[in-house]
Amino acid sequence: MTATALKKEIDMADVQNSKAWQKACTKDDLVAFSGIAAWLETADGPAQVAIFYLPGLRGQGDELYALDHHDPFSNANVIARGIVGDLKGAPVVASPIYKQHFRLEDGQCLEDENVKLRTWKIEFKGDEVWVEG
Amino acid sequence: MSTQQKLIIIGNGMVGHHLVEQLVDNGGLERYQVTVFGEERHRAYDRVHLSEYFSGRDANSLALCEADYYAVSGVELRTGEAVIEIDRDQQEVVTDQGRYPYDRIVLATGSFPFVPPIPGNDRDGCLVYRTLDDLDAIQAAAENATTGVVVGGGLLGLEAANALRGLNLDTAVVEFASRLMPMQVDNEGGELLREKIEALGVQVLLERATQRIEDGEASRHRMVFQDDKVLETDLIVFSAGIRPRDQLARDCGLEIGVRGGVVVDNQCLTSDPAILAIGEVALWNQSIFGLVAPGYQMAKTALSTLTDGDTQFGGADMSTKLKLLGVDVGSIGDAHGNQNPGARMFRYLDPIKQEYRKLVVSSDGKKLLGAMLVGNNGVYDTLLQYYSNGIELPDEPASLILPQSSGAAPTLGPGSLPETATICSCHNVSKGDICASIDAGAIDLGGVKGDTKASTGCGGCTALLKSVVDHELEARGVEVDKSICEHFAHTRQELYDIVRVEGIKTFSELIAKHGNQDTHCLGCDICKPAVASILASCFNEPITDAAHIPLQDTNDTFMANMQKNGTYSVVPRVAGGEITPDKLIVLGEVAKKYNLYSKVTGGQRIDLFGARLEDLPDIWGELIAAGFETGHAYGKSLRTVKSCVGSTWCRYGVQDSVGMAIWLENRYKGLRSPHKIKFGVSGCTRECAEAQSKDIGIIATENGWNLYVCGNGGMRPRHAELFATDLDDEQLYRTIDRFLMFYVRTADRLQRTSVWRENLDGGLEYLKEVILEDSLGINAELERQMQTVVDTYQCEWADAISDPEKLKRFRSFVNDDRPDPSIIMTSERGQLRPA
Ligand SMILES: Cc1cc2nc3c(=O)[nH]c(=O)nc-3n(C[C@H](O)[C@H](O)[C@H](O)COP(=O)(O)OP(=O)(O)OC[C@H]3O[C@@H](n4cnc5c(N)ncnc54)[C@H](O)[C@@H]3O)c2cc1C
Ligand code: HEM
Ligand code: SF4
Numbered sequence: 010m011t012a013t014a015l016k017k018e019i020d021m022a023d024v025q026n027s028k029a030w031q032k033a034c035t036k037d038d039l040v041a042f043s044g045i046a047a048w049l050e051t052a053d054g055p056a057q058v059a060i061f062y063l064p065g066l067r068g069q070g071d072e073l074y075a076l077d078h079h080d081p082f083s084n085a086n087v088i089a090r091g092i093v094g095d096l097k098g099a100p101v102v103a104s105p106i107y108k109q110h111f112r113l114e115d116g117q118c119l120e121d122e123n124v125k126l127r128t129w130k131i132e133f134k135g136d137e138v139w140v141e142g
Numbered sequence: 143m144s145t146q147q148k149l150i151i152i153g154n155g156m157v158g159h160h161l162v163e164q165l166v167d168n169g170g171l172e173r174y175q176v177t178v179f180g181e182e183r184h185r186a187y188d189r190v191h192l193s194e195y196f197s198g199r200d201a202n203s204l205a206l207c208e209a210d211y212y213a214v215s216g217v218e219l220r221t222g223e224a225v226i227e228i229d230r231d232q233q234e235v236v237t238d239q240g241r242y243p244y245d246r247i248v249l250a251t252g253s254f255p256f257v258p259p260i261p262g263n264d265r266d267g268c269l270v271y272r273t274l275d276d277l278d279a280i281q282a283a284a285e286n287a288t289t290g291v292v293v294g295g296g297l298l299g300l301e302a303a304n305a306l307r308g309l310n311l312d313t314a315v316v317e318f319a320s321r322l323m324p325m326q327v328d329n330e331g332g333e334l335l336r337e338k339i340e341a342l343g344v345q346v347l348l349e350r351a352t353q354r355i356e357d358g359e360a361s362r363h364r365m366v367f368q369d370d371k372v373l374e375t376d377l378i379v380f381s382a383g384i385r386p387r388d389q390l391a392r393d394c395g396l397e398i399g400v401r402g403g404v405v406v407d408n409q410c411l412t413s414d415p416a417i418l419a420i421g422e423v424a425l426w427n428q429s430i431f432g433l434v435a436p437g438y439q440m441a442k443t444a445l446s447t448l449t450d451g452d453t454q455f456g457g458a459d460m461s462t463k464l465k466l467l468g469v470d471v472g473s474i475g476d477a478h479g480n481q482n483p484g485a486r487m488f489r490y491l492d493p494i495k496q497e498y499r500k501l502v503v504s505s506d507g508k509k510l511l512g513a514m515l516v517g518n519n520g521v522y523d524t525l526l527q528y529y530s531n532g533i534e535l536p537d538e539p540a541s542l543i544l545p546q547s548s549g550a551a552p553t554l555g556p557g558s559l560p561e562t563a564t565i566c567s568c569h570n571v572s573k574g575d576i577c578a579s580i581d582a583g584a585i586d587l588g589g590v591k592g593d594t595k596a597s598t599g600c601g602g603c604t605a606l607l608k609s610v611v612d613h614e615l616e617a618r619g620v621e622v623d624k625s626i627c628e629h630f631a632h633t634r635q636e637l638y639d640i641v642r643v644e645g646i647k648t649f650s651e652l653i654a655k656h657g658n659q660d661t662h663c664l665g666c667d668i669c670k671p672a673v674a675s676i677l678a679s680c681f682n683e684p685i686t687d688a689a690h691i692p693l694q695d696t697n698d699t700f701m702a703n704m705q706k707n708g709t710y711s712v713v714p715r716v717a718g719g720e721i722t723p724d725k726l727i728v729l730g731e732v733a734k735k736y737n738l739y740s741k742v743t744g745g746q747r748i749d750l751f752g753a754r755l756e757d758l759p760d761i762w763g764e765l766i767a768a769g770f771e772t773g774h775a776y777g778k779s780l781r782t783v784k785s786c787v788g789s790t791w792c793r794y795g796v797q798d799s800v801g802m803a804i805w806l807e808n809r810y811k812g813l814r815s816p817h818k819i820k821f822g823v824s825g826c827t828r829e830c831a832e833a834q835s836k837d838i839g840i841i842a843t844e845n846g847w848n849l850y851v852c853g854n855g856g857m858r859p860r861h862a863e864l865f866a867t868d869l870d871d872e873q874l875y876r877t878i879d880r881f882l883m884f885y886v887r888t889a890d891r892l893q894r895t896s897v898w899r900e901n902l903d904g905g906l907e908y909l910k911e912v913i914l915e916d917s918l919g920i921n922a923e924l925e926r927q928m929q930t931v932v933d934t935y936q937c938e939w940a941d942a943i944s945d946p947e948k949l950k951r952f953r954s955f956v957n958d959d960r961p962d963p964s965i966i967m968t969s970e971r972g973q974l975r976p977a
Binding site for chain 1: 592628629664665666667669670671688691692693694695696697699700704706707708950951953954955956957958960962964965
């Protein structure tokens with residue numbers, strides 16, 4: 010398969026499977042100021058999603074973050090087990106393996122501008138945690 | 143196909159063997175068919191450590207290679223067959239067993255001990271000290287002897303004297319010159335050495351020229367000296383210098399030096415280009431090099447010459463550092479100051495501690511030309527750096543040899559490391575590379591890391607890198623912010639004091655009260671684990687408690703070391719390395735059940751690798767039920783107390799090292815500290831537990847324990863320094879209590895005791911004043927703080943598995959029971975490993 014063909018297929022998939030909100034877990038499963046991982050069947054196929062919970066950080070809207078659990082530097086699924094913090098004003102998680110930082114908001118790696126983790130929309134519905142994917 | 147040339151190596155000593163290794167490793171055997179002749183019956187062995195033959199090592203363990211090394215490599219080794227002639231006309235080498243054609247020869251025949259031409263020097267029981275056979279002869283002669291004399295008070299003579307002493311002989315050293323070790327030390331140094339050696343019960347007779355040896359009355363021999371004084375003894379060992387074994391070369395007409403030695407050029411070629419000479423038999427630029435390191439350099443040169451390379455031998459540094467009869471002696475460069483006209487000397491003599499140090503400095507006071515140390519080699523490494531890298535001396539060169547407490551210069555800090563010093567060995571980054579990165583615009587540690595990759599491998603150089611970068615930035619006028627990170631304008635030590643003084647028990651309280659106002663209140667992966675460690679050192683609450691869990695590195699969070707594929711290792715504590723068969727079986731059964739890779743570690747315990755996150759609680763449940771507890775292999779905390787088997791089993795042991803190791807490991811287990819801490823306990827001076835490479839090293843003496851501190855193995859090894867001697871059990875642990883708490887209190891984050899010690903103003907002397915003399919008046923407090931940690935210990939894993947809330951985290955996915963499907967293992971040597 011050529012690169013162009015591959016690109017086409019993904020485009021097709023995007024069109025065919027539109028994203029939908031689904032339940033990931035409950036508030037009880039979360040660990041405050043840290044992360045957990047969830048297994049989701051998304052429109053793009055199965056995904057391991059790291060979910061971070063920063064209660065009371067900057068008003069209700071900014072408490073939850075969902076990004077790729079997969080660490081592109083080590084190729085291991087470990088992002089949810091990193092330390093959460095903030096650098097230059099933005100909340101980040103540090104990969105537990107080689108310690109690169111990823112912005113929680115958009116998955117951008119601070120050490121390497123070419124690397125960005127996938128992110129998903131996430132929010133509370135009552136006591137449940139819902140992700141769009 | 144016979145395009146191969148015939149290479150004959152004469153002599154299978156240390157240097158000859160090294161050449162064989164070089165040939166084997168570098169493809170030399172494609173070109174040459176190699177035959178080695180060795181006169182001794184043993185294959186090459188470690189002559190440098192010959193004396194250990196008397197303290198338990200045998201020919202096999204001293205050998206430089208496995209018994210089948212030569213056969214496997216395809217090199218013919220003929221031991222017990224001496225070459226008696228080189229026939230250059232026929233191009234043949236002759237032994238009593240035959241004639242062997244050659245294309246090239248390498249002479250590596252070493253030297254022989256010089257026996258002065260004294261009548262009676264060939265009597266039974268007059269021996270030398272060079273080969274294993276010599277040592278056998280000495281041992282046999284010592285059996286019916288009570289006294290022994292060594293003729294010659296040089297380096298080897300003193301080593302021989304030590305050996306005789308070890309064979310329980312009343313020992314004397316007879317030296318012709320007016321001081322011991324005339325080559326290495328001056329009169330003051332020699333005098334000090336004499337005092338020290340006499341204090342060990344070895345008689346020293348100076349300025350004695352032996353005239354003859356004859357039958358004795360009370361003993362077997364009587365030595366008669368120039369003034370008709372006599373000395374009776376049963377055994378005599380001659381150690382009056384060495385002479386190159388150049389007879390073969392003389393006989394076949396090669397050029398020989400005036401005082402012996404086969405003349406070679408920079409390529410190690412003799413006057414016949416078909417023949418090379420290396421090692422102690424070779425004379426280069428009028429010099430014989432009686433040490434093994436230059437010999438090895440010659441072997442490398444010979445390899446290059448034989449394979450048309452262009453490596454040249456350019457002489458070698460003869461600086462040495464040794465311990466003779468337990469006495470430190472060091473000699474660097476022009477130690478006598480007689481090779482450099484105009485050189486100036488600084489001397490320091492302490493008659494009480496019996497230490498002598500001398501610096502030979504260039505006339506402008508800027509460069510170190512040589513140095514001499516007796517009684518304490520502590521500053522040897524620093525001085526050698528100055529000497530071999532031509533580093534400019536401090537304004538007061540004398541400060542280098544003064545005792546540390548009187549305001550002496552500290553050991554070489556980052557500023558004085560040479561440009562060539564390797565900082566990060568994973569990525570081979572030198573200090574020069576770091577400076578270049580800063581000059582090219584890097585303005586902080588992160589920038590330098592990005593440029594050079596330094597410290598992005600194993601991470602072992604992080605602290606060293608930081609100190610070099612800080613230093614270089616400061617040197618360029620950049621103000622270096624000592625704050626731990628952007629969230630606190632404090633150092634780790636300041637944070638520690640704040641926590642202690644204000645009794646702050648959580649990170650959120652600390653950052654609310656003392657964090658920087660202009661940042662968010664989250665912290666980061668620098669300050670959070672550092673504060674977690676401080677809180678644990680002070681209050682010892684379980685690290686998995688809700689308030690602390692978000693602070694921990696993943697290893698602490700899951701109480702296991704994360705491996706590169708996201709699985710974890712499981713390391714139960716095996717205090718002192720002692721384990722019952724039943725517990726061993728449990729480890730095996732657990733490893734089998736959960737499919738774990740098993741490996742015995744350097745810390746004398748067993749690592750089980752490849753555990754999946756969700757299996758950790760079950761694995762630990764089974765281990766705890768069998769009586770195991772966590773080994774803290776994941777934490778910056780006490781790792782292991784390594785021990786030798788000690789007096790309970792070992793015939794040399796003088797104390798129960800295992801018992802002490804177990805006791806200490808149980809005392810300090812769970813102590814959280816700035817970095818990991820390792821101990822070692824040996825049952826006698828043979829030091830089988832390698833305690834001197836540990837943060838805390840303990841070596842048994844007849845009267846108790848000697849305590850060493852701040853050693854390190856790993857990537858920047860450092861010998862621990864002797865801190866206190868002959869302590870009883872209680873003194874020992876109290877001293878360690880204070881020492882460790884002082885370290886916990888004052889070190890930077892991720893700073894091992896060795897680096898902490900090197901950066902400590904005032905050095906070891908200051909540390910002794912604080913810990914042993916209580917100069918700060920804090921010892922009672924330090925002991926109390928340590929007792930609190932000891933009293934509040936609990937196994938973190940036992941705590942975690944009894945708490946369902948804490949166990950919730952041990953799931954790969956909160957919403958799905960499946961394990962992480964991307965972890966794939968394959969098998970290697972009968973066990974699993976990451977694919
Ligand atoms: C007790 C002791 C302690 C020492 N301590 C140190 C130390 O701390 N540091 C240090 O750097 N150096 C030390 N040395 C010196 C070091 O051992 C030598 O520099 C080194 O061994 C020299 O290596 P070599 O191969 O040139 O000679 P050797 O190791 O002596 O090997 C020469 C070999 O050639 C054999 N041979 C000679 N003639 C013939 C022949 N005609 N045919 C066949 N074989 C022959 C000899 O039997 C011998 O086995 C010590 C030496 C001794 C004896
Ligand atoms: C991710 C990095 C590392 C991990 C996970 C790790 C883990 C371990 C473990 C589990 C042990 C066994 C000790 C015990 O039984 O408790 C050990 C021993 C050891 N480690 Fe490491 N280590 C790491 C990095 C390093 C580095 C960077 C160095 C060198 C600077 C180092 C040097 C050593 C040494 C010398 C030992 C043997 C200790 C002894 O003999 O007692 N390790 N390591
Ligand atoms: S250090 Fe230990 S094992 Fe080694 S000889 Fe001494 S007591 Fe025996």
